[in-house]
Amino acid sequence: MGKQFTFINARVIDPKVESATSGTLTINDGLIEKRDGGIKGKVIDCGGMCLAPGIIDIGVKVCEPGEKHKESFRSASNAAAIGGVTSLVTRPDTKPSIDNPELLEFFKNRGREFSKVRIFPTASLTKKNNGKKMTEIGFLHEGGAVAFTDGFNSIPNTKTFYTILKYASDFDTLIIGHPQDHFLTQNTSASSGVFASIKGLSSSPNIAEKIGIERDTALVNNINIRYHADQITTKIGLDVLRHAKKNNKRLTAGTSVHHILFNELDIGNYRTFFKLKPPLRNNIDREALTEAIKEGLIDNICSMHTPQDEESKRLPFEEAAPGAVGLETILPASLSLYHNKVLTLNQIFRLLAFNPAEIIKKKLGSLEEGYPADIIVFDPDKPVKIDRFKFQSKSQNTPFDGFNLQGENLLTVVKGEIIFKSNSFNV
Numbered sequence: 001m002g003k004q005f006t007f008i009n010a011r012v013i014d015p016k017v018e019s020a021t022s023g024t025l026t027i028n029d030g031l032i033e034k035r036d037g038g039i040k041g042k043v044i045d046c047g048g049m050c051l052a053p054g055i056i057d058i059g060v061k062v063c064e065p066g067e068k069h070k071e072s073f074r075s076a077s078n079a080a081a082i083g084g085v086t087s088l089v090t091r092p093d094t095k096p097s098i099d100n101p102e103l104l105e106f107f108k109n110r111g112r113e114f115s116k117v118r119i120f121p122t123a124s125l126t127k128k129n130n131g132k133k134m135t136e137i138g139f140l141h142e143g144g145a146v147a148f149t150d151g152f153n154s155i156p157n158t159k160t161f162y163t164i165l166k167y168a169s170d171f172d173t174l175i176i177g178h179p180q181d182h183f184l185t186q187n188t189s190a191s192s193g194v195f196a197s198i199k200g201l202s203s204s205p206n207i208a209e210k211i212g213i214e215r216d217t218a219l220v221n222n223i224n225i226r227y228h229a230d231q232i233t234t235k236i237g238l239d240v241l242r243h244a245k246k247n248n249k250r251l252t253a254g255t256s257v258h259h260i261l262f263n264e265l266d267i268g269n270y271r272t273f274f275k276l277k278p279p280l281r282n283n284i285d286r287e288a289l290t291e292a293i294k295e296g297l298i299d300n301i302c303s304m305h306t307p308q309d310e311e312s313k314r315l316p317f318e319e320a321a322p323g324a325v326g327l328e329t330i331l332p333a334s335l336s337l338y339h340n341k342v343l344t345l346n347q348i349f350r351l352l353a354f355n356p357a358e359i360i361k362k363k364l365g366s367l368e369e370g371y372p373a374d375i376i377v378f379d380p381d382k383p384v385k386i387d388r389f390k391f392q393s394k395s396q397n398t399p400f401d402g403f404n405l406q407g408e409n410l411l412t413v414v415k416g417e418i419i420f421k422s423n424s425f426n427v
Contacts, residue, residue: 003416004028004041007377013052013345014367015354020345025051027373030416035369044427046377049410052349053365054086054117054374055330056356058176058254059230060305061151061323062088062119064110065103066095070395071307071325073114078392079327080117081420084409085303086374087118089360092129093151099124101139108144116419118374120360122147122176125164131155131182134164141171146360149176149230152277152322154212156182162219169225174360176228179212179237180204180278189318190279195264202318206285209237209278217244217251228359229253231304233278235288242297252359254300255289257333258324258399262286266399272313272320273399276304279322293351294342300359301351303330307395325393329400331376332384332407339406345380373416377425382408 006026012035013020026034028041057080063070080088090107092098098107104123111119123145127133131153140148148168154177155161168175188204190196196203213229217240220227232241232253245251258276263283267274274280281289292298303326312321326333334352337343343351357365364374386403388396410425411418421427 005044006039006041007044007046007051008039009048010046010051010377011048012367013050013349015053015346015350016366018344018346020050025367027375027413027416030373032367032369032371032373035367050345050378050380052345052376052378053353053367054376054412054414055084055352056087056089056365057085057303057305057327057330058089058300058356058359059091059302060088060327061091061093061307063094063307065106070309071393073110073119075392075394076327077115077117081412082392082409083328084331084376084378084412085117085327086376086412086414087120087364089120089146089356090122091151092122092124092149093153097124097127097129099127099129099135101136101143104140104143104145117414120146120362122149124148125150125175126155129153131157131160134167137164137168137173138171141173147174147176147228150178152178154178154180154182158215158219165219165223165225169223172226174226174228175220176230177216178231179209179216179229181208181211184208184211188279189275189322190267191264191281193264193282195282199267199270206234206236206281209234210240213237213240213244217248220251221248224250226250231256231259231278232298233259233281233289234285238288238292238297245297252299253297254302255293255298256304257301257326257330258304259286260289260293260301261333261336262399267317270317272315272317273324273397273401275317275320275322276324277322290342293337298351299355301334303327307393308397309395313397323397325391325395325398327393328391329386329398329405331378331409332405333400335380335407336405338380373413375413376409377411378407378409380407382406384408
């Protein structure tokens, strides 16, 4: 028999119901054994803190094999454990790209050896993620790729993308798209508008997202394949998505926590930590995104964890690399939706845990009996000042540096093993 714990005095967050309840939870041999049953094994008193499924973060970039100085499996895993993230759905846009079975196997082996959290790798749709030649999708699917994507790249040639989708549909695999028109967004760094004009920034119109979603959803509707839009960020894009989802139950969509909380004005004096892809939008778009989350149109919230070293960010805004890290901030940042009375805690964990598990078809993201014991204990109200220099992530490119947020992860359990414990939590 494996390790057995019973969590008592917990505020249980079950994504399948609307509100939290007080209760106990017993885990045994890596699985959730009983809800509100007798006390067995070691007792962990939660002291009224929240107990929830661990976060499943779709779109995390671990920079092995070629850029370990930006992020390794070990550093990403440590950052995730602190942040309450128990599963990483990783991107393939590494150097070199995860575009063949041999590299995928190497990537998986590194993850098994050095990661405390679960690793679910995605593989490239096209060789070198350049949108031209299809990868060996069948072999990569058999090798354990949970989905296929070209990361931040959108395949510009519609015929090529259509051919790839038709082939991929034979394996009933998941396609993760970045629905932005390639030609309208190429070599741009901001959203079109007055702000970008005043700042003199190269920009792309919001219609680029509309065109991207319309094209991708038209193709996947014709082929009947599972498709996930990784980041929807504009009002016009949300309007298209709303219509598309009425006619396609296999279509899901997510957004980045950074796009929920920030807008284009946060770029301020060309602050490169706020240079993201897609770029930050105006406040009308940000408010529309919040409403879409409340409506249930958006299926998951991710960090879109993209490590960039100091050298790639300490450049003029136009030349700086896009992206931000987010494994250590996704929990308190997402809890802003709770503190602003947009969503309940249970609804937030549907977006952070239950829905992502459904999207990648894994038995995770729930506190049901028999489910794997991937859980976190957190204090939703604890004030936290973000200090990037204390991050476990090798790269510290967070736009939240110096921000005051609310919510601290206290304990992280993966496969029934405690992999992180805060100094302020007694076990």
